[in-house]
Every structure is written in C-alpha cells, then in structure tokens.
Amino acid sequence: MKNLDLFDRIIFSKKTALLIVGFSILFFCYAFGQGNKLKLNDLGYFETRGLNVFVFSNQYNGYFFDEKTAGIELIHHGVRTATNGAVRLRATPEQWDIVPMVVDRKVDKVNNSIEVKLQYKKYNFDPRVVVTANDQGVMIDVYLDKPLPKDLEGHAGFNLEFLPSAYFEKTYMMDGRPRIFPKYPAGPMEVKPLKDRIPPYFGLSTFDDRGRNIYVDPLPMAKGKNLVLAPEDSEQRVDITSMDGDLMLYDGRNVAQNGWFVVRSLIPSNKTGKVVEWYLTASTIKSWTRKPVIGFSQVGYSPAQEKVAVIELDKNDTPAKTATLYKILPDGSYKKEYTGELKLWGSFLRYNYARFDFSSVKSSGLYVIQYGDQKTNAFPIDKQVYDNVWHQTLDVFMPVQMDHVFVKDGYRVWHGAPFLDDARQAPPNLELMDNKRMGPRTDTRYEPGERINGLDVGGWFDAGDFDIEEGSQCQAISYLAATWLQFKPELDETYVNEEHRYVGIHDPDGKPDVLQQMEHGVLLQLGMQKAFGRAIPSIEMPHLYQYVHLGDASTITDNLPYDPKLKPYEVKDGHSGKFDDRWAMTTNEPWLNYNAIASLAIAGRAFKGYNDSLATECLEVAEQSWDRQQKDTTKGSRGRFASFFGADMMTTSAALQLFIATKDQKYADIFLKTIWQGLKGSPERSMENALLAIPYFGKEYKAKLEPYIKKFKTENDSLLMKNPYGVPIGTRHWAGDGEIVNWAITNYYAHKAFPEIIGPEYTLRGIDYLFGCHPYSNLSFVADVGTRSKKVIYGRTRADFSNVAGGVVPGLLMLEPDFLENKDDWPFFWGENEAVISLAGEYIFLGNAVKDLVNNN
Numbered sequence: 106m107k108n109l110d111l112f113d114r115i116i117f118s119k120k121t122a123l124l125i126v127g128f129s130i131l132f133f134c135y136a137f138g139q140g141n142k143l144k145l146n147d148l149g150y151f152e153t154r155g156l157n158v159f160v161f162s163n164q165y166n167g168y169f170f171d172e173k174t175a176g177i178e179l180i181h182h183g184v185r186t187a188t189n190g191a192v193r194l195r196a197t198p199e200q201w202d203i204v205p206m207v208v209d210r211k212v213d214k215v216n217n218s219i220e221v222k223l224q225y226k227k228y229n230f231d232p233r234v235v236v237t238a239n240d241q242g243v244m245i246d247v248y249l250d251k252p253l254p255k256d257l258e259g260h261a262g263f264n265l266e267f268l269p270s271a272y273f274e275k276t277y278m279m280d281g282r283p284r285i286f287p288k289y290p291a292g293p294m295e296v297k298p299l300k301d302r303i304p305p306y307f308g309l310s311t312f313d314d315r316g317r318n319i320y321v322d323p324l325p326m327a328k329g330k331n332l333v334l335a336p337e338d339s340e341q342r343v344d345i346t347s348m349d350g351d352l353m354l355y356d357g358r359n360v361a362q363n364g365w366f367v368v369r370s371l372i373p374s375n376k377t378g379k380v381v382e383w384y385l386t387a388s389t390i391k392s393w394t395r396k397p398v399i400g401f402s403q404v405g406y407s408p409a410q411e412k413v414a415v416i417e418l419d420k421n422d423t424p425a426k427t428a429t430l431y432k433i434l435p436d437g438s439y440k441k442e443y444t445g446e447l448k449l450w451g452s453f454l455r456y457n458y459a460r461f462d463f464s465s466v467k468s469s470g471l472y473v474i475q476y477g478d479q480k481t482n483a484f485p486i487d488k489q490v491y492d493n494v495w496h497q498t499l500d501v502f503m504p505v506q507m508d509h510v511f512v513k514d515g516y517r518v519w520h521g522a523p524f525l526d527d528a529r530q531a532p533p534n535l536e537l538m539d540n541k542r543m544g545p546r547t548d549t550r551y552e553p554g555e556r557i558n559g560l561d562v563g564g565w566f567d568a569g570d571f572d573i574e575e576g577s578q579c580q581a582i583s584y585l586a587a588t589w590l591q592f593k594p595e596l597d598e599t600y601v602n603e604e605h606r607y608v609g610i611h612d613p614d615g616k617p618d619v620l621q622q623m624e625h626g627v628l629l630q631l632g633m634q635k636a637f638g639r640a641i642p643s644i645e646m647p648h649l650y651q652y653v654h655l656g657d658a659s660t661i662t663d664n665l666p667y668d669p670k671l672k673p674y675e676v677k678d679g680h681s682g683k684f685d686d687r688w689a690m691t692t693n694e695p696w697l698n699y700n701a702i703a704s705l706a707i708a709g710r711a712f713k714g715y716n717d718s719l720a721t722e723c724l725e726v727a728e729q730s731w732d733r734q735q736k737d738t739t740k741g742s743r744g745r746f747a748s749f750f751g752a753d754m755m756t757t758s759a760a761l762q763l764f765i766a767t768k769d770q771k772y773a774d775i776f777l778k779t780i781w782q783g784l785k786g787s788p789e790r791s792m793e794n795a796l797l798a799i800p801y802f803g804k805e806y807k808a809k810l811e812p813y814i815k816k817f818k819t820e821n822d823s824l825l826m827k828n829p830y831g832v833p834i835g836t837r838h839w840a841g842d843g844e845i846v847n848w849a850i851t852n853y854y855a856h857k858a859f860p861e862i863i864g865p866e867y868t869l870r871g872i873d874y875l876f877g878c879h880p881y882s883n884l885s886f887v888a889d890v891g892t893r894s895k896k897v898i899y900g901r902t903r904a905d906f907s908n909v910a911g912g913v914v915p916g917l918l919m920l921e922p923d924f925l926e927n928k929d930d931w932p933f934f935w936g937e938n939e940a941v942i943s944l945a946g947e948y949i950f951l952g953n954a955v956k957d958l959v960n961n962n
C-alpha cells in the first residue's frame with residue numbers, strides 16, 4: 106500500500122515536473138529570445154556564454170573542511186555566485202560541519218550529464234547526485250539506493266548556497282511572493298537540544314551555549330516550490346523549481362558571519378530512488394563577453410624599469426591591436442603619451458592574454474592606460490613610487506596583530522590587552538580545529554592543565570584568527586631582522602611600551618619600529634625557551650567558539666587564570682571558573698625549534714647597538730637551545746617534518762645564522778654539509794640560505810653556487826612561457842602570493858650576488874604582480890597600497906567588510922579546472938584574503954629591497 110502511494114506520487118510529480126519544466130523553458134525562451142544552451146565541455150563542466158556549472162570539479166579537501174569551494178558551483182557572467190551544491194546534514198552548514206567525500210564521479214558527454222557518488226562514512230550513507238544539462242539549465246537529481254538512515258531524518262537535504270554579496274540590494278520571489286534579500290543577517294532562529302545536533306568534526310561547537318546544552322539554527326526565510334533569485338538582474342537571475350518537496354531559503358549568516366544564502370530541500374524518510382529533483386536555470390546574456398581586465402601596478406613604476414600591462418580577455422573577445430598611455434596634466438586634460446602594439450601571449454587557463462609594453466615611457470607624471478573603450482585609474486611613474494610601499498604593513502598591520510598589548514590608533518582602539526591568562530599545558534593527544542594536534546606525550550616537565558608562566562608577553566596573532574603559530578612568529582622575526590641588518594630603516598610611527606602593555610599607532614617614540622616589533626616577537630620566544638628549553642608549535646584557544654571570535658581579542662578569554670576548583674563562571678581572588686585559558690601545544694617539533702634558533706640568532710645581531718643586553722640574551726639562548734636540540738635524537742615525538750626536510754636539512758638555516766653570529770666553525774661545518782644537499786633536493790627552499798652565506802664562505806663557495814644560479818635564471822625565464830605574467834603563479838588551495846614574494850626576495854639576493862646572471866626584472870615582476878598586474882582584477886593585493894587595492898581582507902575586520910592597512914592577502918585561489926579567483930566583495934575566503942604575519946614580515950623586506958633595487962640600478 107505504501108509503495109503504491111509512493112508510485113502514484115512519483116507519477117504525479119513527474120507530470121507536474123514536466124509541466125513546470127515546460128513552462129519554465131517557454132518562459133525563458135519568451136524572456137530572453139534564443140537562450141545559451143549548456144553543454145558539457147572537455148574540461149568536465151557545463152558551459153555556455155555567461156554561465157558555467159561545475160559539478161564537484163572541486164572537492165572538500167579535508168584540511169579546512171567546508172571552504173565554500175566545492176560541490177555544484179555556478180560561475181555566472183564571470184563571477185562565482187553559488188557553491189556547495191551537495192547533500193548536506195544541516196540547513197546552513199558551518200566550516201566544521203561534516204562534509205561528504207566523493208567516492209565516484211562519472212562525466213557522461215553523450216548524455217550531457219555528471220553523476221557523483223557521495224559518502225558519509227560514519228552514517229553509512231551514500232547518496233548519488235546526477236546533474237544533466239537541460240536547455241538553458243540543469244536538472245539536479247538526488248538518488249538513494251537505501252532509505253535515509255534514521256539518524257539523518259530531518260537533517261539530510263540537498264543544499265545549494267548563494268553568495269550573499271552577489272545578491273545584496275537585490276530581491277527574490279518564492280512562488281511569486283516578492284521579497285528583498287537582507288543585507289545584515291536577519292532571523293528567525295530556532296533553539297534545539299544539543300543532543301539532536303549532527304556532531305561536527307572534533308565535536309567542537311562554534312556556539313557558546315553558556316552551559317545550556319543547546320544549539321541554534323535558522324528557520325527558513327521563505328518556503329515554496331519555485332524560487333527566483335534576483336529576477337530584476339539579467340546577469341544574476343537564477344530560477345529553481347522543485348518537482349516534489351519544498352524549497353526552503355535560509356540565511357546562514359545567522360549562525361556564522363561567513364554563512365551564505367542556502368536553498369534546500371529535505372530528503373524524505375523511507376524513500377529510495379529519486380528523492381530530490383530540481384530544475385535550475387540561470388539567465389545568460391546573449392553573446393556576452395567578459396569586460397577585459399587591464400592588469401598593471403597600482404603603485405606605478407620607477408622610470409627605468411620594465412613596464413608591461415597584461416590584458417586579460419574573454420576567449421570570445423577579439424583583441425584590439427594597440428593600447429595607449431595617456432599622461433594626465435594638472436588641468437585635468439589627457440595628453441597622448443604613447444601608443445603601442447599589443448603582443449598576443451596566448452591562452453592561460455580560461456582566458457586569452459595580450460601584453461602592452463610601455464617601458465619606453467620614462468617621464469615622471471600620472472598616467473592612465475586606455476584599452477578599447479576602457480581607461481584605467483591613474484597611477485604614477487616616478488623615482489619615488491616604491492619608497493613607502495611597506496610602511497602601512499609596519500605602521501598599521503603589524504601593531505594591530507600584536508598580542509598581549511592594548512593597541513590604539515588616534516581615536517580608534519583596535520583591541521585591549523588580550524590573553525593575560527596564558528597559558529596551560531595541553532594534554533597529550535589533544536586534537537583541535539585548524540589541524541592542531543598534541544603528540545602522545547607533552548614532552549615537557551608540566552602536568553596536563555598546569556599553568557605555565559612567561560607566555561603572557563609578546564608575539565603576534567598569526568592571521569585572521571588569534572592563536573600563536575610558531576612558524577609564522579619565526580619567519581616574521583627573521584625577515585624583520587634581515588630588513589634591519591640590510592637596510593636600517595629608521596621609520597618611527599609607533600609607540601611601544603611593553604611594561605604598560607600599550608601600543609600607539611601614529612605615535613612616534615624615537616625608536617625604530619622594525620626593532621620594536623622584533624622585540625615584541627622575541628619576548629614570547631624567550632618566554633618559550635625559558636619554560637621549555639625550546640620553541641613550541643602553537644598556543645591555542647580551547648573552544649571552537651573562541652577560535653571563530655570576531656571582534657576585540659581581549660574579550661576572547663576573561664583574562665583571569667582558570668581555577669578548576671571554582672564553579673563554572675564563578676570569579677574569586679583573581680581566578681575564574683570559566684575554562685577559557687589558551688593551551689600551550691608543546692609537542693616537540695625539532696624543525697620548528699631550529700627555525701626559532703635561526704630567528705633568535707639573526708635577531709641577536711640586529712639588536713646590537715640598540716638593545717645590547719637583549720642581543721646577548723638572544724644569542725646565548727639560541728646557542729643553548731641548539732646544543733640541547735643537537736643532543737635530542739628523538740627527532741620529535743612524531744618526527745613528521747624530519748622526513749619532509751631531511752633531518753639534517755632542518756638545521757641549515759639555524760647553523761648558518763649561528764655561524765654568522767659567532768663564527769664558530771662547528772656551525773659552518775653543518776651548514777656546508779646540508780646546503781648542497783638542500784640545493785639538490787629542493788632548490789627553491791634552499792636558494793635563499795645559499796645566497797645569504799656568500800659573504801662568509803669565500804670565492805670557492807660562490808663559484809660552486811654559480812651553476813645553480815644559472816639554472817635558476819633559466820627557470821625564471823621559462824615562467825613567461827607558462828603564464829603571461831612571468832611569475833610563479835601557484836595553483837594550490839591556498840593562493841600563492843607568499844611563494845611569489847619569496848621568489849622575488851630570492852631574486853633580489855641573487856641579483857645582488859650575481860648581477861651579471863640575474864637582472865632586477867624578476868623581483869620587480871613579482872612586486873608588480875602583487876600590486877595589480879595579475880589575473881581576475883587589477884587590485885593591489887596589499888591593502889591600502891596603490892591607487893586601488895583590496896577593500897576587504899580576511900582579518901579581524903572581515904565581518905565589517907573592511908581591511909587592515911598593509912595586510913598582504915594570499916591572492917588568486919585556483920578553482921579546478923581553470924578558474925582563478927580573488928573576491929573583493931566577500932572577505933571570508935581565507936585562502937584568498939587572509940593576511941598573515943609571516944608574509945607581512947617578508948613583504949616589509951621585499952618593499953625595502955625593491956626601493957634599493959630601483960635606487961641602485
């Protein structure tokens with residue numbers, strides 16, 4: 106009987122579906138004339154002009170879980186507007202809600218369809234999603250071979266998420282009812298018992314329930330059979346019809362600021378076969394061609410340098426023959442300065458490229474580039490363009506990242522003094538968000554949970570979150586020290602008083618800020634060395650709801666040491682019963698300690714003549730830590746990076762810095778033993794150290810290095826064959842500006858040592874790329890540096906859609922198979938927009954290096 110009902114329903118829904126589909130097609134043909142039909146292309150996605158539909162071209166990678174870059178995705182008139190089309194276990198999933206794995210993906214070109222088998226292993230649940238091109242849209246069908254597991258009833262549904270910023274100031278219609286998309290997250294919400302929640306990864310919650318054992322979920326803003334998003338917008342209109350169950354529209358930002366608008370249909374219980382059936386169409390503009398992007402440096406150019414704009418073109422676009430450079434005169438008039446032929450470069454990923462070389466223009470002034478009917482914003486050509494490009498990073502970004510101090514700029518308080526209750530010994534085997542794990546032992550003299558003194562000073566927040574990451578700390582210190590030793594920048598815009606835990610931005614105190622930032626970094630390093638005799642991997646928030654904190658860092662904990670003898674939330678004698686103090690993650694990772702030793706050794710040299718007692722202390726501690734680490738034969742309790750670097754290679758940088766600081770031959774021996782090994786194994790990782798060593802190891806050493814530099818030069822030149830920008834563009838799931846900055850710095854050192862082999866152009870190409878000569882847009886990737894730059898970054902201001910000046914973002918994220926993306930209307934993609942302190946330190950060095958290059962060439 107039941108089965109018969111089901112059969113009837115299927116027949117009925119088929120009929121209804123056909124009717125609705127028929128109607129929709131008629132409507133679209135009427136509304137848009139001849140539509141653009143979707144077809145499966147050779148790259149395995151559905152394509153037509155103005156619309157691409159990806160079906161698991163990108164998968165959940167298991168590293169950061171839900172990154173809003175997987176499942177069924179729409180690229181609509183050149184912009185990715187929808188993601189996460191998949192069977193999910195929550196209406197508005199957050200980053201740590203469990204994601205399905207793809208166990209099979211079949212691309213069927215004959216039938217114009219893609220079938221994906223998903224798996225939730227824990228629930229023994231394997232839904233199949235089939236997407237079939239159907240005229241100007243796709244049918245999306247979900248199939249179950251077995252009925253939904255009991256645990257997932259009312260939880261499992263098919264979701265598709267739409268980018269809120271793409272639909273801000275736009276409307277929608279549910280079954281014809283007109284509504285406006287909310288700009289700020291708008292309820293209604295529902296409270297549910299925690300025991301009913303499908304547990305996220307690690308069982309950690311982003312929600313601070315204050316001991317109530319609940320969680321919250323949004324209720325749908327609208328419900329019906331047919332949803333049209335942005336009916337008024339011919340570039341972003343999407344029409345979805347559900348053939349059977351209801352469509353529900355949710356605002357995911359009610360639980361997490363980085364949530365999206367989610368369209369969802371619940372999967373019915375006790376049903377197999379086709380359980381969800383959607384018809385989705387998206388508007389396409391006939392003969393649509395993406396507007397060309399004129400990539401150039403927003404900072405401008407130094408007169409003598411190579412100046413090439415790279416023009417990114419839709420593959421249906423016909424390239425113009427020339428482009429023109431206009432000079433802007435003080436009365437506002439434009440004077441034609443140079444018209445040059447465009448050189449077609451060819452195709453890279455999904456677009457075609459042409460290069461416009463205007464290196465011959467050398468006169469100081471303000472310019473714009475005209476290509477077709479498009480003029481760029483103005484930019485300078487002048488000897489001084491690079492002079493201040495690193496100032497905001499040192500004046501603003503680094504101070505804002507400072508931990509354990511109050512930070513103010515003019516009237517604005519960035520944050521109070523945070524984490525004064527640092528830190529407690531993390532227990533063995535503790536597993537936390539962000540891939541943080543304790544090993545099987547603490548590797549220290551502390552008991553799990555014991556308070557560790559001396560960790561409540563110095564250091565910087567790693568990035569958009571507020572933990573302390575040792576690798577970043579060391580890199581920032583090392584590059585600041587190298588900046589001081591090489592360039593001696595006296596820049597003073599910041600007042601730092603460690604005793605008062607007070608920092609004033611735009612408040613000079615007579616001391617160079619580079620050195621003050623280093624002091625702040627080193628304070629925490631010395632605290633770690635004193636407590637543990639070595640560096641530790643990180644200091645972490647115990648709760649996920651602390652990790653996702655957005656706002657003043659000083660409110661993440663209560664700043665009172667936790668006392669387990671007190672009742673929850675009780676405060677007594679300066680102690681608190683709230684368990685919120687950070688964990689010291691102490692697993693022995695020798696490679697990290699060698700990094701710390703290298704940074705203390707170079708910092709010690711930099712402090713000489715400024716703070717001699719600190720200089721001596723840094724060097725002494727570095728040498729003692731080296732001796733202890735050399736005697737430690739365990740290679741750490743997990744030994745995980747030892748095999749990656751080779752156990753010996755972990756020591757290269759520390760040995761080099763200690764040798765330069767002490768001239769003790771024992772360090773030189775180890776450096777010389779490991780550097781050649783490194784250059785053979787991973788030259789890109791070892792080249793900088795090899796170059797840094799030249800002044801200390803004589804002519805023979807330099808001669809032995811020369812063949813590697815020649816090979817490096819060949820590789821540099823081959824980059825212009827790989828992409829039109831001539832820089833190493835990364836294609837990992839964290840965008841590649843860090844690699845480009847590093848490559849530019851290595852080229853700077855190489856040019857200094859071997860000017861006859863390596864010219865200055867590679868370093869300049871690297872920084873021009875960072876400043877806007879790159880794919881997708883021409884914004885500078887350094888916030889507030891250049892005429893137009895990143896307006897939003899994934900930092901503490903991300904919920905305000907704002908930036909922190911001087912932050913350097915990762916840049917262009919690769920979405921397989923061919924889409925590079927860096928959004929500037931949505932700050933929440935960490936892989937595209939998260940500014941980190943390690944890159945800030947490197948960038949401060951690079952800014953100084955480029956200034957040196959253009960002034961001395």
Ligand SMILES: [Ca+2]
Nearest residue numbers: 567570572574
């Ligand atoms: Ca972090």
Ligand SMILES: [Ca+2]
Nearest residue numbers: 597599614616
């Ligand atoms: Ca200062």
Ligand SMILES: [Ca+2]
Nearest residue numbers: 526663665686
């Ligand atoms: Ca506390």
